[in-house]
Amino acid sequence: MSSYPRSHADQARLAHANDPTWWRQAVVYQVYPRSFADSNGDGIGDLRGVLSRVPYLASLDIDAVWLSPFYPSALSDGGYDVDHYRDVDPRLGTLDDFDALVDQLHRHGIKIIIDVVPNHSSDRHAWFQEALTGGRGSSARERYLFREGRGEHGELPPTDWAALFGGFAWTRVDDGQWYLGLFTPHQPDWNWNNADVREDFLRTLRFWGDRGVDGFRVDVAMGLAKDLRDPLPSWEMIAPGLAILKGLVFEDPFEEGQHPLFDRDEVHDIYAGWRAVFDSYSPPLFAVAEAWVAPHRRVRYASAQSLGQAFNFDLLTAPWRAADVAAIAKHNLELAAGAGSSSTWVFSNHDVVRHATRLGLPDGADTRRIDGVESEVGLRRATAATLLALALPGSAYLYQGEELGLPEVTDIPPEQWQDPMAHLDDGVVVTRDGCRVPLPWTTGGVSFGFGDRAPHLPQPEWFGSLSVEAQTGTDDSTLSLYRAALRIRRELRTDESVRWLDLGDDTIAFSRRNGWTSITNFAASPLPLPHGRVLVSSLPLTPDGKLPGNATVWLRSDPGQV
Structure with missing residues (x-):
């Protein structure tokens, strides 16, 4: 196995390889594999593409890489519809490729965190296919949330619930029963009261832990435990509790921890079992919760008995005002300290408008709509915000391309949309595809160095001017700013x-x-x-x-x- 020469930063990271608290003030860089680097010229990024860029990742002086889903998937939701939790999508590589990537990241002292998607599987998952053929009352159906319909012949869904990505939350199968898919019909929700489901996910955690994974980012962490006992509440009842998923705040008619679908108290019984698996490794495996819940409820996910850390998404909807940002920072530091955890700072990821664009919107604008952006102001605010976050105690989560100052791509033609949430809102495109456009590595070429053919999402003509090649060696570039700040942060990092x-x-x-x-x-x-x-x-x-x-x-x- 070949090795890379180790830099001073590599040696510093390696010196803390067995530190169980490495994550508390880590800089974590999110890689969306399908849009990072394409090694085989099929237009889709892959694990070998990520492997080829490990020296670049090391040059950023990050502590860990968070790898978004790379599992077999129909890509109904960008890979978050998982066909098999213990394998690699053949379009992205093999388990051997994954092992090689883990090895090379670890040689540089960089940890690896992977996504685990426990709220739902793909409708192509073997267990869901078994549930379809097993029929009513089968043990296979008990692994998912099947119910009889309403109406004289069961022709109406069990409830009037809407799916979060549009359409209905219930889908009818050939024998007349309905299954719950809170996001899309291609993502049936697991039944976490089922022992098979619980044990299989423990097996998944051990599978990746044994392959050298250092931790997990837990998708929809607040969604696993559900209470679907009759009578089921109406959409009018549950909708307020779902509004927080969009960063909104409404009065919830349910008592805390008792919403039938999200943030139920018993979800932490599930994570206590996960914690036992995490703690069986040395150092213990790490986990961070994607939990769109009220800030004071996040602390339970961040406790040492649960996942250990939780994303603080408050800054994603905060206005660019000192008082608002300061209040969020102080409050989240207090919450994290109370949980015995560390706070997290997030400005961009694969689900939200890039902050170089979002922070250039007019004051009071809907951050999900891209209309009236002042691009120069947005980038100035974005780099200022990132330096602010990097200086605070806690973990900083960076999203691929933000170190290049990439803005949101806003002109993807409708026929090339991939996001199931994509739609027009009064003529304005609302989609997550704009932050998932493949990265520009070079100033020219068919895909600006991403690969040897046009990529799966179109890149704008001006992308080359923001590429890694264009910004490397340029003192006043965004990339140079990030590199300098991350180096200084490592050397100055102190207590919390x-x-x-x-x-x-x-x-x-x-x-x-x-x-x-x-x-x-x-x-x-x-x-x-x-x-x-x-x-x-x-x-x-x-x-x-x-x-x-x-x-x-x-x-x-x-x-x-x-």
Whole structure:
């Protein structure tokens, strides 16, 4: 097995390889495999493509890679419709390719986290196919959520529930029963009261843990436990509790932990079994919950008895105002400390509009619609926001391409949409495809270095100007800014304490215990700075040494070198 030369950063990461707390202040880089790098020229990114870019990943000075689904899938929902949980989609490679990727990441001291999708399977999963043929009352059907319909002949669905991606939540099968698929008909929900389902997922966790995986990102972590006892509530009753999935807040008529579909208290009984598996490894396996729940409910998913960490998505819908962002940061640090966990900071991922675009929207705009974007303002705010997050205690989750300053691609033709959520809203395209467009690696070529043919989602003509090749070696590029900030963050990273500073209403400022101070200017006018040596700044300071508007600077208060 060949090896890469190890850099100083590699050696630093390797020195902490067995640290069970490595995740508390880690920088995790999300790879969406189908859009990262294509090694065989079929237009789809694959595991060998990711493997070929390991040196690039190491050059970013990240701590871990989160690999989005690579399992066999019909791609009804971007790979989150899983046919087989313990295999690799042949279009993306083999288990040997996966093992090689784990090995090379570990040689650089980079951990690997993979997605696990426990709320639903694909309708092509062997167990669901068995459920279809098994018929009413079969043990195979007990693994999913089948119910009889309403009406004289069962011709009406069991409830009036809508699916989260559109259409109905119930699908009728040939013998007249209905099954629940809360996202799409191609994603039937598992019955987590079933012992077969619980044991098979434990087997899946052990399978990947034994292959060297360091942790899991748990998709729809709040959705596993369900209460479908009659009488089932109406859509009018359950809809308020589902609104939080869209970042909205409504009064929920159910008591906390008692919504029939999401965030039920007994979901943590399931995760207690997972925790026993995690703790059987040394160091213990890590997990982070995708839990769209009220902030004070997230702490249960982040406890040491449950998954251990939970995504904080509050910043995804926050306006660009110092008071709002500061309140979110302080509240989430308090919540994480109460759970014995660390907070997480997320601005972009595969499900949301890239923050270089989102933060350029007019104040008060719907962040799911891309209309009236100020691209220059958006990028300035995005890099300022990232530097702010990287300076805070906790884990920072980066999404592939944000280090290039990639904006959302907004002009994908309808005939090329892949997202089951894609639709037009008053003439404006609403889709997750725009953040999943394959990365540009070179300034030219048929797919800007992604592969040898046109990619599965179209890239805009201007993508080459933002490519890795175009930005490498350029001091003022977004890529150079990320590399510098991540290197400095590693060298300055200290305990999780933070001291907040008051530099004005339009400013967020705080210091860490080693003389590291971060200052973000949310205003349009420049901000005078306190004394300190500039380590990195998202924008050049003004000639008189002030911090421009929509910018973040890191200062060091001692004369030491970084």
